[in-house]
Amino acid sequence: MQTVKMVVTGPFAAGKTEFIQTISEIAVVSTERQISDFTRTVKSSTTVAMDFGRITVDDDLVLYLFGTPGQKRFDFMWEILAEGMLGFIVLIDSTRSETFREAKQIIDIFRSYSDTPFVVAANKQDLEDAWPPEDIRIVLELEPWVKVLPCVAKDKESVKTVLLELLYTILESYDHN
Amino acid sequence: MALKGRLRDISLNQLLNLVKLARKTGALTIEGEQGRVELYFKEGKVVHASLNGDGDLARLLLKFGRLQEQQLRAVLQQLSAPDDKELGLRLINAGYVSKNDILRAIRRHTMDVVLTALAWEDGKFHFEPNKAPPPERIVVPINLDSIVREGDQRQKELATLREELPDLNVALRFTENPSTNLSKIKLSRDEWRVISFINPRNTIAQIAKYSGLDEFQIRRIVLKLMRNGLVEVVGRPTGRAPAVSSAAPQGVSTGTGLPAGGGAPSGHRPKAPAVEKSVVRRLIKFIRGL
Missing domain, CATH: 1.10.10.10 (Winged helix-like DNA-binding domain superfamily/Winged helix DNA-binding domain)
Structure with a gap:
């Protein structure tokens, strides 16, 4: 049996757990804990251990989705999670521009681990205050070949599209090497 | 779709870059401790600016010494309603100012407002697409490149000034x-x-x-x-927040509003993973069918 891994990362409360939950065939294994007063204004609990979802392709192939811990103090786990990943998705809450700087830092950190293919998913595009993906690209100073995709993490079709776009990017990477 | 946020998260330089690259049309309003700035753009160029509601032609021409109060009063009496275009025409016809005087004053004012706002470290902003400047104002399109360049220089100089x-x-x-x-x-x-x-x-x-x-x-x-x-x-520093600066010195801006350091992006295309291409194809086929 072959297993492959994708990592879903992004700033705190970007929707990583929901993204994995939407597509995973198993209930997402995650540890949600009560959080500090500082972050309670955004959500009541957050992922302090990694999220873990699974998509079984057939008897020989399984795709695992790992969500990085939502809070900065667990960033030591990122490198461990990143090891051997097929690609990664950076999920961003498009309505919270105050998190864009952190998203940029996360992208830089993950890219420093390895040249693994990745896409950026601009989540919460169903909300009125969402920044358009192309504006987010400019603010994050991403190269033209980096895909910045509209996303609604609670919508299965939207999550599928993001995963597929990442897989297409991975396929393209074979041609560039 | 209105873009909202705070300057402490996304600098005005970044916003101007966004407006320029995306060739946006609309109004960017910034509300900070120092006041309220409104910048209007058309296809990526700034066309009108106001700080705390200023920006009317009469005030600009007086401010930049292009007009005297009695000249203005004489012309204002002939106006039925405040309209910069009509005022400008009457001032030109009266021989008080030239068309170039008007354009230069508006351009200088716009530059001043943008450069003032570029020094703000915080403030709420929102961008309203397709909102046009007030109809009574004269619009003068200015390329953002030169403003952003001057803003960058100012930010660097400001960092040095703050140190001194x-x-x-x-x-x-x-x-x-x-x-x-x-x-x-x-x-x-x-x-x-x-x-x-x-x-x-x-x-x-x-x-x-x-x-x-x-x-x-x-x-x-x-x-x-x-x-x-x-x-x-x-005297000794009082420790109170200064009335002009909204925040303590924070060092040299990187120009992106982002702190220096952290992992450096590779800047080139990613490498292929260590799995067979056929595995990726199988994943694609399966996820399509989900």
């Missing part, structure tokens, strides 16, 4: 024995205005407020006066 003069809540006094020959020092109108407020009871922040100068301008003027040995700092 960290606290604006200190007072100034004239030195008893100036080190330089005073006859060689030439002062501008703004510098004279600052000098008129120098008094051990007035903090630099208060002088800026009285003189209508922004943080960049007051720091530059005070440092020039200090370097020339004309004035010196008295």
Whole structure:
């Protein structure tokens, strides 16, 4: 049996757990804990251990989705999670521009681990205050070949599209090497 | 879709870059401690700007010394409603100003407003797409490149100024024995205005407020006066937030609003993973069918 891994990362409360939950065939294994007063204004609990979802392709192939811990103090786990990943998705809450700087830092950190293919998913595009993906690209100073995709993490079709776009990017990477 | 946020998260430089690259049309409103700025754009160019509701032609021409009050009063009496276009035409017809005077004044005002806002470190902003400037204003399109370049230079200079003069809540006094020959020092109108407020009871922040100068301008003027040995700092910092600067010095801006350091992006296309291409194809086929 072959297993492959994708990592879903992004700033705190970007929707990583929901993204994995939407597509995973198993209930997402995650540890949600009560959080500090500082972050309670955004959500009541957050992922302090990694999220873990699974998509079984057939008897020989399984795709695992790992969500990085939502809070900065667990960033030591990122490198461990990143090891051997097929690609990664950076999920961003498009309505919270105050998190864009952190998203940029996360992208830089993950890219420093390895040249693994990745896409950026601009989540919460169903909300009125969402920044358009192309504006987010400019603010994050991403190269033209980096895909910045509209996303609604609670919508299965939207999550599928993001995963597929990442897989297409991975396929393209074979041609560039 | 309105873009909202705070300047402490996304700098005005970044926003201007976004407007330029995406060739946006609309209005960017920024509300900070120092006031309210409105910038109007058309296809990526700034076409009108106002700070705390200023920006009307009459005020601009007076401010930049292109017009005298009695000339303005004479023309204003003939206007049925405040309209910069009509006012401009009447002023030109009366021979008081030229078309170039008007364009230069508007351009300079727009640059001043944008550069003032570029020095703000925080403030709420929102961009309203397709919102047009007030119809009574004259619009003059200005390329954002030159403003952003000057803004970058200003930010770097401001960082240096903040290092040399960290606290604006200190007072100034004239030195008893100036080190330089005073006859060689030439002062501008703004510098004279600052000098008129120098008094051990007035903090630099208060002088800026009285003189209508922004943080960049007051720091530059005070440092020039200090370097020339004309004035010196008295009193101890009070620890209160300065009235001009909304935040403590935070070092040199990277121009992106992002802190230096952290992992460096590779900047080139990613490498293929260590799995067979066929595995990726199988994943694609399966996920499509989900």
